[in-house]
Amino acid sequence: MLFESTRQTSPAATVEEAIAAGLAPDGGLYVPQELPVLDIGRFDGVQTLPDVATRLLAPFFDGSTLAPALGAICSEAFDFPVPVVPFDDSTDVLELFHGPTAAFKDVGARFLAACMSRLPRADGRELTVLVATSGDTGAAVAAAFHGRPGLRVVILYPDGRVSARQAHQLGCFGGNVHALRVAGRFDDCQRMAKAALGDSWLNSQVPLTSANSISLGRLLPQMTYYAQASLAHWRATGTRINLVIPTGNLGNALAALWARAMGLPIGDVRLACNANRTLPDFFAGGAYRPREAVATLANAMDVGAPSNFERLMSLSHGRVEEARLAGFAEAVDDTEIADVIGRHAARYLFCPHTATAMKIRERMAQAGDRRRWTIVATAHPAKFDTVVEPLAARVVPVPDALAAMLERPSHAEPMAAEDAALREWLLQPSMASTASVLRTRPILGKMDSTAN
Numbered sequence: 041m042l043f044e045s046t047r048q049t050s051p052a053a054t055v056e057e058a059i060a061a062g063l064a065p066d067g068g069l070y071v072p073q074e075l076p077v078l079d080i081g082r083f084d085g086v087q088t089l090p091d092v093a094t095r096l097l098a099p100f101f102d103g104s105t106l107a108p109a110l111g112a113i114c115s116e117a118f119d120f121p122v123p124v125v126p127f128d129d130s131t132d133v134l135e136l137f138h139g140p141t142a143a144f145k146d147v148g149a150r151f152l153a154a155c156m157s158r159l160p161r162a163d164g165r166e167l168t169v170l171v172a173t174s175g176d177t178g179a180a181v182a183a184a185f186h187g188r189p190g191l192r193v194v195i196l197y198p199d200g201r202v203s204a205r206q207a208h209q210l211g212c213f214g215g216n217v218h219a220l221r222v223a224g225r226f227d228d229c230q231r232m233a234k235a236a237l238g239d240s241w242l243n244s245q246v247p248l249t250s251a252n253s254i255s256l257g258r259l260l261p262q263m264t265y266y267a268q269a270s271l272a273h274w275r276a277t278g279t280r281i282n283l284v285i286p287t288g289n290l291g292n293a294l295a296a297l298w299a300r301a302m303g304l305p306i307g308d309v310r311l312a313c314n315a316n317r318t319l320p321d322f323f324a325g326g327a328y329r330p331r332e333a334v335a336t337l338a339n340a341m342d343v344g345a346p347s348n349f350e351r352l353m354s355l356s357h358g359r360v361e362e363a364r365l366a367g368f369a370e371a372v373d374d375t376e377i378a379d380v381i382g383r384h385a386a387r388y389l390f391c392p393h394t395a396t397a398m399k400i401r402e403r404m405a406q407a408g409d410r411r412r413w414t415i416v417a418t419a420h421p422a423k424f425d426t427v428v429e430p431l432a433a434r435v436v437p438v439p440d441a442l443a444a445m446l447e448r449p450s451h452a453e454p455m456a457a458e459d460a461a462l463r464e465w466l467l468q469p470s471m472a473s474t475a476s477v478l479r480t481r482p483i484l485g486k487m488d489s490t491a492n
């Protein structure tokens with residue numbers, strides 16, 4: 041199978057090339073030339089996530105040097121549970137947060153790392169994985185690539201706009217992982233990363249690749265939990281699973297739309313956004329108008345220019361009306377997020393992102409929708425303790441892997457929100473002086489931190 045750029049002016053690429061490159065040379069995003077359509081029978085008797093994943097992803101890797109290793113890659117990457125937990129009579133929660141950094145980004149990051157560490161690098165030079173993060177991506181990528189030979193990770197995050205625990209996680213790895221705290225917003229970080237990745241001279245000096253949600257190596261694996269959940273739902277009920285998905289850059293939701301287009305038994309898909317209205321306005325009939333992100337309680341979704349929008353348009357053959365039919369996006373504001381977290385705290389602790397999906401589910405129920413819905417839980421609430429604990433009026437238990445990270449020291453370097461600053465940093469022969477490094481103490485159990 042070959043992959044083409046959403047902008048259609050780059051040559052078609054193999055899966056290895058698309059995964060290694062991140063962004064296509066013309067600045068577009070890689071999409072399969074044609075999505076394979078699979079017969080559900082192909083999954084008969086297949087139940088575990090690694091096994092479902094191997095069957096689902098085989099056509100994308102057909103003919104590639106990674107094909108023989110696909111089973112091993114899937115077993116290595118998908119080594120934690122992704123359970124569907126009943127919430128009430130007509131609502132289930134698909135919990136994607138049982139990986140090492142307690143957010144769904146672990147799934148894509150671990151698969152990407154498992155692929156990249158198996159890709160041959162012709163010149164033997166170190167490859168730098170550049171990642172702009174609104175919080176969770178950076179930690180997942182850092183955890184997945186930490187200690188892998190020949191690879192280093194450079195994380196850009198908006199200083200003061202991620203939770204204290206997120207900031208701590210980003211800086212706690214050390215070794216081949218470098219955290220840069222940018223004096224700007226997530227969109228600045230994303231722009232800086234894109235500029236560096238698109239700079240061919242810079243790439244000739246410092247080989248770069250992306251691990252953002254624009255990376256094909258993250259999108260493909262995100263289809264797998266939708267495949268597994270939809271097949272289990274189909275076997276149990278004979279009906280298609282309906283999904284409400286918290287959405288920022290449209291990566292997680294696009295994976296569900298791709299899985300549905302491949303023939304998996306997925307019914308309606310609704311996108312839950314926070315107060316950033318770019319997608320809700322588009323789905324309500326407005327023009328697609330990227331804008332500056334506003335800060336919300338669901339900070340990993342503070343995106344004003346969703347990077348995977350180009351892939352949604354490509355899936356919809358460039359037709360706006362068709363794209364609007366793929367799902368429907370609604371905005372949920374901070375007051376509603378807080379209300380959902382507080383109101384359900386005795387029964388279930390929602391992270392602020394998952395709370396947006398729960399709110400949409402509630403709105404549909406109020407509007408008389410009697411169908412069963414599965415809301416997608418994208419992070420563990422313990423990652424957002426400073427938001428969740430006061431609203432829930434109780435302590436959120438911290439998963440073991442997260443607790444271990446919070447016990448390590450953490451550091452990040454400051455950076456101006458300018459493309460040139462990142463370029464310069466990447467070109468410097470040695471790492472920045474320790475004088476400019478912000479150090480923070482372990483924060484486990486504390487409600488605030490100097491990391492913010």
Ligand SMILES: *Cc1c(COP(=O)(O)O)cnc(C)c1O
Pocket residue numbers: 143144145175176177253286287288289290291292293340341393394418419
């Ligand atoms: C990244 C993230 C999202 C948004 O995912 P997209 O793929 O950007 O739409 C939602 N919730 C959490 C917790 C996240 O980390």
